[in-house]
Amino acid sequence: MQRVHKATGELMIVDHGWLASCTLLPDGSRQIIQLHLPGDLIGLANVAYTEAAITLVALTDAKVCPFPRNALGKLFDVHPRLAGLFFALAVVENSALADRLVSVGRTSARARIAALLLDTGARLRVLNRSSPDNFAFPLTQEEIGDATGLTAVHVNRMIRQLEEARLIARGDGRVHLLDEPGLRKLAAFEDRYEKLSLGWLPPSR
Amino acid sequence: MQRVHKATGELMIVDHGWLASCTLLPDGSRQIIQLHLPGDLIGLANVAYTEAAITLVALTDAKVCPFPRNALGKLFDVHPRLAGLFFALAVVENSALADRLVSVGRTSARARIAALLLDTGARLRVLNRSSPDNFAFPLTQEEIGDATGLTAVHVNRMIRQLEEARLIARGDGRVHLLDEPGLRKLAAFEDRYEKLSLGWLPPSR
């Protein structure tokens, strides 16, 4: 498997596979800003800038479909409802980033990992309609660390603690959320994907 | 001075004063998501949700002008260029949040505080056109901690270190960025406000 590292200023939609947008720091460390699952729109943060602000990393084999940035202007002109949806996407991404910031800024290592798992689970739920408290989770522990602001070693220790506490189970690249209420309490997690309100959007033409 | 704490789902524009949107956690701790300076649009993260996701705090005496949320639909319908600008605002806010996340997730306490000061300075520059490396900074050390994910005590120690290293100076509620290159290096700070690209926006009607 080839892990494509690519800096880009374009918009893309994930066809299949998992990716992550991240920032690389001068000291060599890395922060994963967000995970991209199939169906996600990637690169919103780039739209308003001349140079790519983020780096894209494929976490698994993945395929993305480009969405030309210069089509956006016309889209806003001709399809107000679609434009509104793009806006809504940006706004939802905003909340997601805010939640991550809270998690990384003010919660323990355990809680951050729990939040990452819960969030991923909730997003998969939106995707699949099924209710998988048991799902494939292809991140390495180092990548989990880059997403949560921790070191790989510490991620390992915390994951095992979550296991020992019977909050999660693992195996074969999969995660099982054994005690979701317990995890939610630990992570101070709130599921925003349930509370969308898009009634303000203009009607389609 | 009265510090208004208000949870709201509306959009607002800051007339004067400084505010912050923040999240309160069950354990009583607080994370400041972002600072709002005069001219800023507040509440984008709320647009797509039924209930307010964030709490607003006035850091100084402040006045805000409401912007009715249900006017957004019509705006997207009738004024595509304005709609595009709203979208651009959301996207710029995204980058700002991503930068904060990197700062909090992967840099030292010193660096986080330096980044907060640099970012605030850069934003004031956009506002004033003048180039103030010396500006009023009305946050308490506790609030700085809530913004950077640190305790007030540690914020104090780090600020003094920055002072002793002659990177900044303080006094009378103001900050003076003495060695901006040094601060930028320390904080791995990149000024995004310089590199906006809005050529893709549709023309005004």
Add this chain to the structure above:
DNA sequence: CGGCTGCTTGAATAGAGTCAATAAACGTGG
């Protein structure tokens, strides 16, 4: 003056990082 709130400092503690070594899993080419 007295009671806030915010700043400053020290000492002890805890949570996360670093370094290092081993084990397990994976992928590749023969």
Add this chain to the structure above:
DNA sequence: CCACGTTTATTGACTCTATTCAAGCAGCCG
């Protein structure tokens, strides 16, 4: 299918950054 090298996971010992607790001080406002 096996042998090999590489990446990933695991664990221990130690260090260090940031937190906690505590106390004293300064400024502000009624």
